[in-house]
Amino acid sequence: MKKISIIDSHTGGEPTRIVIAGGPDLGGGSVAEQLKIFCAQHDSFRSAVVNEPRGSDVLVGALLVSPADKSCVCGVIFFNNVGCLAMCGHGTIGLVATLAHLGKIKPGEHKIETPVGVITATLHTNGEISVANVPSYRKVKAATVDVPGVGKITGDVAWGGNWFFLVSDHGRELTLANVESLTELTWRIRQAVNAQGFPEIDHVELFGPPQNGGDSRNFVLCPGKAYDRSPCGTGTSAKLACLAADGKLVEGETWIQESILGSKFTGTFRWLNRERGEVIPSITGTAHVNAETTLLLNENDPFCWGIR
Numbered sequence: 001m002k003k004i005s006i007i008d009s010h011t012g013g014e015p016t017r018i019v020i021a022g023g024p025d026l027g028g029g030s031v032a033e034q035l036k037i038f039c040a041q042h043d044s045f046r047s048a049v050v051n052e053p054r055g056s057d058v059l060v061g062a063l064l065v066s067p068a069d070k071s072c073v074c075g076v077i078f079f080n081n082v083g084c085l086a087m088c089g090h091g092t093i094g095l096v097a098t099l100a101h102l103g104k105i106k107p108g109e110h111k112i113e114t115p116v117g118v119i120t121a122t123l124h125t126n127g128e129i130s131v132a133n134v135p136s137y138r139k140v141k142a143a144t145v146d147v148p149g150v151g152k153i154t155g156d157v158a159w160g161g162n163w164f165f166l167v168s169d170h171g172r173e174l175t176l177a178n179v180e181s182l183t184e185l186t187w188r189i190r191q192a193v194n195a196q197g198f199p200e201i202d203h204v205e206l207f208g209p210p211q212n213g214g215d216s217r218n219f220v221l222c223p224g225k226a227y228d229r230s231p232c233g234t235g236t237s238a239k240l241a242c243l244a245a246d247g248k249l250v251e252g253e254t255w256i257q258e259s260i261l262g263s264k265f266t267g268t269f270r271w272l273n274r275e276r277g278e279v280i281p282s283i284t285g286t287a288h289v290n291a292e293t294t295l296l297l298n299e300n301d302p303f304c305w306g307i308r
Helices: 031-041 041-050 089-101 176-195 232-244
Strands: 001-012 013-023 060-065 070-078 108-115 116-124 129-132 135-147 151-159 165-166 202-209 216-221 257-258 264-275 277-287 286-296
Touching: 001 041, 013 041, 013 089, 031 041, 031 060, 031 070, 041 060, 041 070, 041 286, 060 202, 070 089, 089 108, 089 116, 089 129, 089 232, 089 277, 089 286, 135 176, 135 232, 151 232, 165 176, 165 232, 176 202, 176 216, 176 257, 202 232, 202 277, 216 232, 232 257, 232 264, 232 277
Parallel strands: 013 060, 070 108, 165 202, 216 257
Antiparallel strands: 001 013, 001 286, 060 070, 108 116, 116 129, 129 277, 135 151, 151 165, 202 216, 257 264, 264 277
């Protein structure tokens, strides 16, 4: 019987499951190197932690690992129901809340090593958490793709720690009542953009008018076909990069991004390289720890390694 210690939290409604003990030995090295080993050799562990019967399609997992950069409080590998993630904004906020819950950190700045670089997270005294994300930028403005059954859809291709196709002109109302149709639409968009020149896209983000006092509302389709309950940290980072490139948001100005649930992230950015259009986005939100438990992996269980 293998035991895995976990702490669950949610960030704006989106769950994060942190593995704090019982994970596989990844041999040290940088977190990027450890990620390669995790993906290649321990996919069953990933599935066991986040997939049914212990998890669900919406759950994002995070494995605490030793950082190669000793200025970092920890390293982290994020994963979901279908594979590994380069970065996760809501998951980083959940991670910081979890570390604070465990008494491992106090209010202040803390560096965290991710597979795509070192990021800085700030735990504020009021419990809010800010994440200064990896450099973000827009790769293509106004790319148009022909989506079967929908027609032509135009959006921006941008990096915010994951690759996004960001769409504002889609003709749909972003409400919970429309989740099924929004999921179907964004899934079709993702398949089309992958087939028509942008195979790296793994997230699709729709934007619409705010409904809860923010600047915009979004609907984000994640790689495993689940939608993000939070405003999506990497998606908001990608949005900030596009706003900066278009001159619609200035350095230091705030952008309040609502999720499909109405939960909010506050985003700002600073220029890293104007010529290349690179910004350092900062996302602020809150997370709440809601469970401490031990997962039991019994190889006699036919679904020990999750339902895939």
